[in-house]
Amino acid sequence: MGKTENANDTWSKHAGVRLQPPINADRVPELGEWKAKEVKVSGTSWDVNSIDIAAAGFCWFSLGLKGEATMTLWTFDGVEVTLRDPLVLDRARFLERPGFLLPKAISEALSNQNKLEAQTSRSFDEEASLL
Structure with missing residues (x-):
């Protein structure tokens, strides 16, 4: 939110x-005025994009979800918000993980960094104990 x-x-x-x-x-x-627009979306899987939400003349984004959700988008009064079938169907499983977590690439990078730091710390502790 x-x-x-x-x-x-x-x-x-x-x-x-x-x-x-x-x-x-x-x-x-x-x-014009800044307005809230409520959008109801639904999907059948976290692994594929379920629906695209487009803000006219500004952007679009794709959601992958299992179940139903209600979102509030804030736009100016004259900006149309539309729902459409997703333009990109098969990328969700490579880019994201189900739920509200970090993107997969960032999560893996942090995991690798933590492993490297732990190995370095263990090596340092082992060397210190030998002295």
């Missing part, structure tokens, strides 16, 4: 600079 308590402050500080479009801060009012 994303944090919303500072959303208006962040928007007003960064609109037209870090947050684009609009082209500049003078055009920010043209975007």
Whole structure:
């Protein structure tokens, strides 16, 4: 769940600079009101992408889930949010693990780093005990 308590402050500080479009801060009012849009999604497996959610003119992302979920997306009033069949069907099992964990590649990198640190520590302890 994303944090919303500072959303208006962040928007007003960064609109037209870090947050684009609009082209500049003078055009920010043209975007309209910031609105919540509720989206209900469902899927049959964590291993494949179940559905894509697209925000018109901005982005799309794909979800893989087993069961049903309700999400709240925050966009400007005129931005259409649509659901569609996933464009990429077979990547979820390579990129992610089921649940709310780190991406697989990051998780494996951290695991390898921890193993290396443990081996280094054991070697250091063994050398210290020999002295």
